Amino acid sequence: MTQRYRPYRAVLTGAAGGIGAALAKELLPQAEYLILVGRNRAALETLRAQLDPARIHLIEGDLTQAATLDAIAMLAEQLGGFNLLINNAGSNDFHAFETQSEDAIRSMLEINLLAPMLLSRRLIPLMKKQLHAQIVNIGSVMGSIGFPGFSVYCGTKAGLQGFTQALRRELADTSIDVRYFAPRATRTAINSDAANAMNRELRTGEDTPEAVARSFIAFLNGGKREQTLGAKESFFVLLNKVLPGLPERAIRGQLPIIRKHLPD
Ligand SMILES: NC(=O)c1ccc[n+]([C@@H]2O[C@H](COP(=O)([O-])OP(=O)(O)OC[C@H]3O[C@@H](n4cnc5c(N)ncnc54)[C@H](OP(=O)(O)O)[C@@H]3O)[C@@H](O)[C@H]2O)c1
Numbered sequence: 001m002t003q004r005y006r007p008y009r010a011v012l013t014g015a016a017g018g019i020g021a022a023l024a025k026e027l028l029p030q031a032e033y034l035i036l037v038g039r040n041r042a043a044l045e046t047l048r049a050q051l052d053p054a055r056i057h058l059i060e061g062d063l064t065q066a067a068t069l070d071a072i073a074m075l076a077e078q079l080g081g082f083n084l085l086i087n088n089a090g091s092n093d094f095h096a097f098e099t100q101s102e103d104a105i106r107s108m109l110e111i112n113l114l115a116p117m118l119l120s121r122r123l124i125p126l127m128k129k130q131l132h133a134q135i136v137n138i139g140s141v142m143g144s145i146g147f148p149g150f151s152v153y154c155g156t157k158a159g160l161q162g163f164t165q166a167l168r169r170e171l172a173d174t175s176i177d178v179r180y181f182a183p184r185a186t187r188t189a190i191n192s193d194a195a196n197a198m199n200r201e202l203r204t205g206e207d208t209p210e211a212v213a214r215s216f217i218a219f220l221n222g223g224k225r226e227q228t229l230g231a232k233e234s235f236f237v238l239l240n241k242v243l244p245g246l247p248e249r250a251i252r253g254q255l256p257i258i259r260k261h262l263p264d
Helices: 018-030 041-050 066-078 102-127 151-170 193-202 209-221 231-242 245-261
Strands: 008-013 031-038 056-060 084-087 133-138 176-182 226-228
Touching: 008 018, 008 102, 018 031, 018 041, 018 209, 031 041, 031 066, 041 056, 056 066, 066 102, 084 102, 102 133, 102 151, 102 176, 133 151, 151 176, 176 209, 193 245, 226 231, 231 245
Parallel strands: 008 031, 008 084, 031 056, 084 133, 133 176, 176 226
Antiparallel strands: none
């Protein structure tokens, strides 16, 4: 079914991050070109050198700035259009909500939720010119299961999931599909030392970015609207929907361990 999207001509945000770099490497064999977006020029250049530089285009910029969204749109148009937007950039701040800084709260809302919305809005007119195109939003298991220490992050990812579903339905009579891919904990710099220590103590299942990227490609080339990674995590997501009292009690039982690791 999704053969129709290939070869991919893709915009990938957060490309120099842990999952982003792994996605770029895994996606390139099926791509005509990739536009990689990030704030760190040197990290983007290093990544381009490891790939096929002729098929890699770079946009250096902060996704909270309109100029960055304009630069992405201009380059994509110059290249003759594109058929895949991966909203992958994100930030996290494992912290007690009560004492979390306003800057951290705003930054998570801006990069995890507002930026994918505004970038999608900016690029939809271009994508509509393609016979088939798709937007894939990178969410998180935490978008479906609220977890202490991640209140705002969970809120942004739940918002992203709701946005994905609504936009998919709004664009159902166009050439654009909108999908949601939710990794579980993954070994990248987004997780603080405190979050990693808590995950170890709670024996939280964890993936490498390379494993996430392989699952992502299978998802991309398949027909599912949404996917959560991890069998145990997928089961908890389902349980949280149908019998929320059970995960509520289980997480309450983990609260002393979570509090021990929470920065205050
Ligand atoms: N790792 C996990 O445990 C995990 C689990 C579930 C979901 N996820 C999701 O997976 C995605 C990728 O995360 P990751 O684990 O790869 O984290 P990461 O290594 O920290 O990468 C995040 C990327 O987002 C970019 N970014 C952040 N703020 C930005 C901004 N204002 N403008 C432009 N780029 C910005 C960063 O760009 P710079 O290079 O410029 O800093 C970085 O490349 C995120 O959406 C995250 O929520 C991660």
